[in-house]
Amino acid sequence: MLSKPPGIEDIFPDRIGRRNLIVNAAREAFKLYNVREIVIPVMEFTEVFVRGLGNETDIVSKEMFTFEDRGGRSLTLRPEGTASVVRAYVENGEYNRLAMCKFFYIGPMFRAERPQKGRLRQFNQFGAEIFGSGDPFHDFEAIAMMDAIAKRAGIGDYTVLVNSIGCPNCRPDFVRALTAYYTGVKDLLCRDCASRLDRNPLRLLDCKQDSCQPLKKDAPRTVDYLCDECKSHHGSVKGYLTGGGIAFTEDPLLVRGLDYYTRTTFEFVTARLGGQNAFAAGGRYDNLVEEFGGKPTPAVGFAAGIERMEILLEGKEIPGGGIDVFIVHTGGETLAKAVALCGELRGAGISADMDPGSKGFKAQFKKADREGAAFAVVIGEDELAAGTCTVKDLKSGDQEAVGAGAIADFIRKKLA
């Protein structure tokens, strides 16, 4: 039997209701926040991600699906959305000359990781990017937007973590202090942290090893090293959040794995995702547009994992999914009538289905029930003779005869 590659899944109808709930919540919120959809390519020249995310990041150095096209150019299946949106924005003269643009995207991302709970090789994200403003209001807006989406989707018990990792002016000071501190306690570090010290010192703060936890207590804090501008920016973001009624927790240990972030970083975390704890995250990236060859343009954005949000919605009743009408017949001439009625109802905007095979009433009603039909419409010998149909409300069990020509209207009224 043929099978799918590891970490890639088929999503059958039973999961679609839950996904739509999430995606619709996102679309509604984006509309409310005046954020417009952009469809970005599923693959880019590899350079887009190398330049965008940073050569040293894990994503770029070992998690990308990269291959050569027929012309020998290196292409990569997108591991995230921001780099593509920035590339598209910079490349498109019509949009990048506007003072401000807000975009959102929805679609699959690809990372060659070992799959586990909440972590797939092909997974879906939606995300938003706000270009053209360095104002802390927009940092707030990004967080508030994601918060609104989570709430609309019905996700509870999560925490919003917020931090500032400074800018190119003040971050080097912090990294220097951090490196100095951890070099001093080098012997106490776990294996992974020893390599982080060289590779990516910021991530030392993110270590989950028990033995490394005590070391964090005295480690330098990002917020203590911020320059005046970053400090005031950070303060304003927090002020907006408090004013906007968004509960958040300051987390000086929050650093992100991508190189492009500046100043604000944030994560939406929960304890219900196993080894993974974030279902959405983002931050400010004021230098990326310029990095991509655009004019200096501050920006802020976030991305959310749809499958992770799905996990948080598990066990929740998702309404809907049933059809309006299932048509029951006895074959022969009644089958012809049933087919005609089925087409008529569908044409009238009423969802309808039937089984053309010759089955007993019982089997057909069973099927109507399983399909979640609101009504069963019976066309049998009796109805044929009388020129009527029997309409049964499957919830109440009530049924009544309705003239054959008036079914669509009758159903429509009942559904309203």
Place this chain on the structure above:
RNA sequence: GUGGAUGUAGUUCAACGGUAGAGCCAUGGACUGUGGAUCCAUUCGUUGCGGGUUCGAAUCCCGUCAUCCACCCCA
């Protein structure tokens, strides 16, 4: 990339080295024209795959693949 666990019917799981089974689902019947409840019946398998040990392997061993979980990393 590292580590651990697990692979048996559509699904959830049983079966001491000795005939592969049950619940759920599905299909049909009880109910000749009425679903959800109940009862009854029926269908369903190369025991993931490949080797090995054995008179005999779902069971033990080796390999492999897959899944899950954790690390790493990230949404």
